[in-house]
Amino acid sequence: MKGFFSKFLLLLVFLTLAVSQASADNQASDLVEATQKLHRFFPDMRVDSVENAPIPGILEVVSGDRILYFAPATGHVLVGDLYSPSKTNLTKKRIEEIMAARAARLPLEQGLKIGAGPNKVIEVTDPDCSYCRRGSGFFAGRKDVTRYVFLMPLNIHPKARAKAQYILSAKNPQAAYEEVFSGKYDKAPLPEFKDNGWLERQGKALEGLGVNSTPSYWINGTYVSGSNLRLITQLLQPQKPEKTEDAKPTPGKP
Numbered sequence: 001m002k003g004f005f006s007k008f009l010l011l012l013v014f015l016t017l018a019v020s021q022a023s024a025d026n027q028a029s030d031l032v033e034a035t036q037k038l039h040r041f042f043p044d045m046r047v048d049s050v051e052n053a054p055i056p057g058i059l060e061v062v063s064g065d066r067i068l069y070f071a072p073a074t075g076h077v078l079v080g081d082l083y084s085p086s087k088t089n090l091t092k093k094r095i096e097e098i099m100a101a102r103a104a105r106l107p108l109e110q111g112l113k114i115g116a117g118p119n120k121v122i123e124v125t126d127p128d129c130s131y132c133r134r135g136s137g138f139f140a141g142r143k144d145v146t147r148y149v150f151l152m153p154l155n156i157h158p159k160a161r162a163k164a165q166y167i168l169s170a171k172n173p174q175a176a177y178e179e180v181f182s183g184k185y186d187k188a189p190l191p192e193f194k195d196n197g198w199l200e201r202q203g204k205a206l207e208g209l210g211v212n213s214t215p216s217y218w219i220n221g222t223y224v225s226g227s228n229l230r231l232i233t234q235l236l237q238p239q240k241p242e243k244t245e246d247a248k249p250t251p252g253k254p
Helices: 002-041 090-104 130-140 162-170 173-181 198-209 229-235
Strands: 049-053 061-062 066-071 075-081 113-114 119-125 146-152 216-219 222-225
Touching: 002 049, 002 061, 002 162, 075 146, 090 130, 090 216, 090 222, 113 173, 119 130, 130 173, 130 229, 146 198, 162 173, 162 198, 216 229, 222 229
Parallel strands: 119 146
Antiparallel strands: 049 061, 061 066, 066 075, 113 146, 119 216, 216 222
16 A cells, blocks of 8 residues: 555656646747747847746846837737836846846956945946946045946947047056046047057957946946936945844843
8 A cells, every 4th residue: 555655656746747847848938939929020129038027928028238028919019117016116126137147247357447445336338428427427536436347339429439449558547547538538639559459358248248328337236227326326325234132131130
């Protein structure tokens, strides 16, 4: 009887595993089919990953530093934030998780290191972006940050690439960064320099980051899109230790 019961349990476990595997295979097949459909409807869309969204029948599409929602049944794409019944911004939370994981793989040795403070800041910036310069001015006055600067000159700024190359090829890149971002060479010509290829190496390092706009920051691992100086200031605040109740004497003991 015991032998029969043991065999029955083994069969039950096997069937459960088989059903679970079949379900997983079906879900994977459905995601592949849905991804193919997404590419047919939107062939120019960058698609990094496709997963099931919290809403049945809707898929989460990671596209660079954005999350979109795709309905395979109708072909519609929704752009916007998804909130839970508890009013949690699920889209923002997922973006932060994804971008934090990407930044953790970024080779910081390719960044231009500025400062030696306790807060780690990763900065993706464009020399001719006004919002980037605003952020640069904000960090210039702080002694509590170590910045790893990656230059990403955008095509809409035709002079930005030469400025980025100059910064990274200068004998003192930190000083050249401050000069360029202060606007010193907006109307004056850049000093002569020989490109050392550092900008190209930074560009390759940024490929897996999925960033397509500047400025972008990671403040101690938390992703911040744009020059949101209020949020950045909050993230740089020293964490207050949690209050603990004073130890109370045990009754009957001194």
